[in-house]
Amino acid sequence: MKKNVIYLFMLAALVFSCEEDFLDPVRDSSVLLDAEIAENVPFNPGLIEASLDGIGVFMIDDRTITGTRHHDFGQKGIDIFMDIVCGDAALSGSAFGWYNDVANMITTTDFTTEENEFIWSYYYRVINTANTVIVTSGGENPSTTDETTLRINAQAKAYRAYSYFYLAQLFQPAYDPNQEILPFNTVDEVNPAKIPASVIYDQILSDLNFALNNLGSYVRPSITQIDQSVINGLLAYTHAAMGNWADARTHAEAVITSGYPLATAGALAFPGAGSGFNDVAAPNWIWGFDLTAEIGQQLINWWGQMDFFTYSYAWAGDTKSIDNLLYSQIPADDIRSTQFGTGAAQLQPINKFFDPGRTAGGQFVITTDYIFMRVEEFYLLSAEASARLGDEASAKNRLTDLLEIRFSGGTAAATSYLDDFTGPGLIDEIYFQTRVEMWGEGKSYFALKRNQATMTRGTNHVFRPNESFVHDSDEISFQIPEIEIINNPNISSQNN
Numbered sequence: 001m002k003k004n005v006i007y008l009f010m011l012a013a014l015v016f017s018c019e020e021d022f023l024d025p026v027r028d029s030s031v032l033l034d035a036e037i038a039e040n041v042p043f044n045p046g047l048i049e050a051s052l053d054g055i056g057v058f059m060i061d062d063r064t065i066t067g068t069r070h071h072d073f074g075q076k077g078i079d080i081f082m083d084i085v086c087g088d089a090a091l092s093g094s095a096f097g098w099y100n101d102v103a104n105m106i107t108t109t110d111f112t113t114e115e116n117e118f119i120w121s122y123y124y125r126v127i128n129t130a131n132t133v134i135v136t137s138g139g140e141n142p143s144t145t146d147e148t149t150l151r152i153n154a155q156a157k158a159y160r161a162y163s164y165f166y167l168a169q170l171f172q173p174a175y176d177p178n179q180e181i182l183p184f185n186t187v188d189e190v191n192p193a194k195i196p197a198s199v200i201y202d203q204i205l206s207d208l209n210f211a212l213n214n215l216g217s218y219v220r221p222s223i224t225q226i227d228q229s230v231i232n233g234l235l236a237y238t239h240a241a242m243g244n245w246a247d248a249r250t251h252a253e254a255v256i257t258s259g260y261p262l263a264t265a266g267a268l269a270f271p272g273a274g275s276g277f278n279d280v281a282a283p284n285w286i287w288g289f290d291l292t293a294e295i296g297q298q299l300i301n302w303w304g305q306m307d308f309f310t311y312s313y314a315w316a317g318d319t320k321s322i323d324n325l326l327y328s329q330i331p332a333d334d335i336r337s338t339q340f341g342t343g344a345a346q347l348q349p350i351n352k353f354f355d356p357g358r359t360a361g362g363q364f365v366i367t368t369d370y371i372f373m374r375v376e377e378f379y380l381l382s383a384e385a386s387a388r389l390g391d392e393a394s395a396k397n398r399l400t401d402l403l404e405i406r407f408s409g410g411t412a413a414a415t416s417y418l419d420d421f422t423g424p425g426l427i428d429e430i431y432f433q434t435r436v437e438m439w440g441e442g443k444s445y446f447a448l449k450r451n452q453a454t455m456t457r458g459t460n461h462v463f464r465p466n467e468s469f470v471h472d473s474d475e476i477s478f479q480i481p482e483i484e485i486i487n488n489p490n491i492s493s494q495n496n
Contacts, residue, residue, distance in 0.1 A: 048136045052152055055129055055159050056224045060289045060370055062300040065118045065125075070313070071098040072118055076302035076370055078166070079442025080320065081107070081115060085476060086445040087455040087469070088323050088435050092347065094462050095317025098305070104463035111479035119170060120481045123163040124185070130160040131187050140187050147217065154214035157207035158226045158234065160186075164204050165238055169446060171480065172197060173472040175241055183488070193490035201242055208235045223280045223288050229258045230287045233373050236381050240450055249385035252378040256398075260284055260375035265405050269338045270351040270358075277353050278368040287373035297366040306440065307363070308345045309354045315361040321347035322439055325458030329432065333408040336436055347460065349440055376402060377443055380434045384450070387426045395426060399433065427451070448476070 058064060062073040071077055083089035084102050091103035101107045107115040133156035134140065137149050144150065164182075172181045177198035184191040184199060212231045220227045236251035263284045266272030280288045291297060298304075304312025306320055314320065322340050327347055330337040339352035355363035379402045386395035400415045407414035421429050434447045448455060449471050456468040469475045485491055 048133060049152060051129060051136075052133050052155055052159075053224075055126055055133075055156075056289065058126065058129075059372075060291070060297075062297065065121045066114060069098075069114065069118070070096075070300045071115075071305065073301055074122065075372065076442075078119055078122065078170075079440075080302065080305060081119070081478075082170070082442045082445035083440060084320070086448045087457050087461075088326055088439055088444045090321050090323045090347075090458065090461040091319075092321040092460045092462065093317050093319035096313055098313065098318060099320075100463070103461065105469075105475040108476060108478055109474050111485065112482045113479075116479045117481035117483050119478055120167075120484060123167045126163040127160050127185055130156040130163070131185065134160070134187050150214045151218050154211040155226045158211040158231055161204045161207035161211070161238075162234055164200050164207075165234065165241075168197060168200050168204075169241060169449065170478045173474075173477045174449060174452070175243065177201070177242075183491070192488050201238065204238050205235070208238065222290065223285060224290065226287070229255055229260070230373060232258070233286060233378060236378060237446060240381060240385065241446065245385040245388045249382050249389065252382035252385060255286065255375060255378040256382060260286060262376060262379070262402065262405060263374075265335055268335045268352075268406065270354060272335075275351070276356060276368075277371060278356065280369045280371075282374075284375045285371055285373075286375060287371075289370040289372070291366050291369050293365050293367055295366075298364060301366050302370065303353070303355070303363065303366050303368050306349065307353050307355060307368070308341070308348050308350045308360060309358050310363040310366065310368075311361045314348065319345075319348055320440075321460055322349065323458045324460040325456065326435060326439075328458075330436055331407070333414070334436075335406050335408075339439075353440060371441065374441075377434075377438055377441075380430060380437060384427065384430045384434070387430055392422060392426055395430065396421075399430060402437070403433070 059075045060073070063069065064072065064074070066072045071080070080089070080099070081102050084091055084099060085105070085108060091099050094100055094103075101110075101113050102115055107113045134153055137153040137156065138144050142150060142153050167182055172179060175197065177196060179197050180194040181197050182194055182200055184195045184203070186203065208231055211226070212228060212235070215226075215228045215231060218227055232251045232254040236248050236255065239245070239248035239251065261283050263282070264272075264274065267274040267276075267282065267284075269275055274282065280290045299312045301310075301312065303310045304314065305318065306314050308315050324347060327337070327340060336352075339349055340347045341350040353368075355368050357363060379398045383395040383398040383402075386392070386398065396418045399418060403415045403418075418426075418429070428451075431447055431451045431453065435444050438444050438447075447453075452471050454468055454470050455476075457465050459465045480491060
């Protein structure tokens with residue numbers, strides 16, 4: 001296991017370190033370019049599978065884009081940006097300043113800030129490597145019937161779709177199929193100019209549907225790999241972002257009925273049995289990454305930025321807390337109100353995300369795991385879709401399934417208040433429950449945009465407390481970075 005993990009990290013470094021941006025990769029003779037990987041596959045067939053696995057490693061590796069910055073650690077680093085920008089996570093203390101520009105809404109209004117480059121380069125590098133895997137596993141329309149080849153091709157397309165979905169959500173203020181938003185890069189087409197959102201979303205759906213159709217018999221070796229449940233989850237989010245509510249519900253329900261149980265009441269908050277949101281073995285987790293001591297991550301890590309019990313920034317003064325206005329709306333008999341601390345760890349998630357040792361600043365080598373997707377979010381997404389379709393009974397049933405576990409007593413009586421909600425009020429309640437349930441997991445940003453909401457910050461933000469921001473304002477979406485505008489003559493600062 002140790003040798004496999006080290007090999008994958010070495011491969012990820014080789015594959016991803018050579019690209020400055022997706023349009024103008026810089027040549028470095030010390031590393032393999034994607035084209036070189038493709039050329040060497042006939043001599044080493046295992047290289048293509050390893051390249052695919054390398055994407056999963058890239059998702060959690062640190063400093064892969066900037067080389068030095070301590071908020072650069074893959075998908076979970078971007079999750080923190082999203083949680084802060086949407087307002088539900090407050091930068092409540094800033095001893096080191098890593099998130100000052102994000103929290104002060106400078107990043108989202110100034111295309112020269114480094115966070116924009118980090119996000120942009122991260123997702124386009126995933127797209128580039130996914131394209132290489134697709135080329136070497138049959139191309140966009142593989143003619144092979146070999147199950148392994150089709151599975152690899154399907155998983156690579158799923159990674160590409162995942163990347164384009166996040167890019168579209170982060171860089172477009174609101175879903176508009178006609179707005180030109182991003183350059184486009186597939187195996188068969190490279191368009192350096194921005195193209196309409198409809199083309200991007202069509203590609204996302206095409207990739208995910210291909211993956212869904214070709215992963216039916218696949219049993220993955222670990223939660224790190226993409227399977228049909230992950231695909232259905234991504235499809236549910238994509239259709240919801242587009243307003244295709246019937247399809248969103250279909251795919252959310254496919255996740256729900258695939259066998260993942262809801263977390264028990266004890267698992268939701270310390271000191272409950274199995275609590276901590278820190279272990280890929282949790283039965284409700286769908287997609288994640290098993291961080292081990294052999295990987296050797298320290299300090300520069302999502303846990304370091306979020307967990308009071310890890311030796312890093314959250315413990316040392318760069319605190320991320322639940323927005324106190326949001327927290328004030330959580331009922332006292334809701335278990336989730338106990339996920340957040342008091343005193344020195346005021347409203348930090350010390351009982352939701354924590355190292356099991358629970359010693360302040362105690363975890364040095366990170367062994368707590370990364371979560372990317374869990375089943376509870378699809379109960380909420382199914383409820384939201386049903387409510388928007390006018391099927392309020394189904395919406396309340398799915399919401400009740402979730403909330404009965406969270407409210408004291410665990411009975412239907414605890415959720416009978418839902419009977420009072422209808423129409424927009426029910427949708428608002430589902431949005432509120434989504435913000436509470438998914439706090440710190442990077443998903444509330446999507447909900448803010450889907451609900452076309454206005455976010456008002458509480459008083460515990462270091463920057464811009466008590467201010468309100470509309471979902472499609474400049475402050476909420478990110479900017480095409482300066483390096484892309486300099487290197488790509490098809491995009492100018494005037495149409496950024």
